[in-house]
Amino acid sequence: QVQLVESGGGLVQAGGSLRLSCAASGRTFSGYSMGWFRQAPGKEREFVGGISWTGGWLYYADSVKGRFTISRDNAKNTVYLQMNSLNSEDTAVYYCAATIGTTPGPGARYNYWGQGTQVTVSS
Numbered sequence: 001q002v003q004l005v006e007s008g009g010g011l012v013q014a015g016g017s018l019r020l021s022c023a024a025s026g027r028t029f030s031g032y033s034m035g036w037f038r039q040a041p042g043k044e045r046e047f048v049g050g051i052s053w054t055g056g057w058l059y060y061a062d063s064v065k066g067r068f069t070i071s072r073d074n075a076k077n078t079v080y081l082q083m084n085s086l087n088s089e090d091t092a093v094y095y096c097a098a099t100i101g102t103t104p105g106p107g108a109r110y111n112y113w114g115q116g117t118q119v120t121v122s123s
Contacts, residue, residue, distance in 0.1 A: 001026045002112040004096050009117030012086055016121075020081040022096030022114055029077040032112075033057075033104035036070060036081050038092035038119075048094070050104030051079065059105050063089075086121045093118050 008020040022034065035050040049060040051070045058070060069082040079096060094117050097110035104110075 002029065002032065002098050004098060004112055004114035006094060006096055006114045006117040009094060009119045011120045011122060014087050014121055014123045016086055017082070017084045018086065018119060020083070020094055020096075020117060020119070022079040022081075024077040024079075024098065029074065029098075031100060032098040033101055033108070034070075034072065034079045035097045035099065035104040035106075035108065035110060036079075037095045037097060038090075039095070039116075040089075040092040043092075045095075046092075047106035048081070050108070052102055052104060057103055059103070061106075083119070086119075088121050088123050091119060091121045 003026045005023050012018050031053050033052045036048040037045050039045040049070045067085045072079040096114045098112040099108045099110045101108045
């Protein structure tokens with residue numbers, strides 16, 4: 001088992017920035033690629049982006065490309081989502097998820113999920 005805990009969410013004004021963290025514990029984090037997802041009220045869960053275990057493969061949804069950056073620190077068992085130029089459409093609960101696959105895109109099978117952290121962007 002891998003336990004994932006997101007943090008860093010909160011309330012931010014439009015145009016502002018937040019950095020989310022996803023800390024992994026339990027079974028070794030080694031080899032897992034990570035994805036970030038979000039779900040707004042009344043909407044389906046949306047894939048935000050993903051990063052491979054080595055960090056060499058990155059994928060972003062068009063809606064966040066150029067504004068969001070995913071990174072990871074394997075020594076700290078932590079993945080980050082840096083979010084800049086936030087707008088009201090970014091308001092959602094953000095989740096991180098782990099997959100043993102090497103290309104963590106929207107169609108990958110994610111084995112473990114965090115509980116989510118709320119991001120609210122005020123206009």
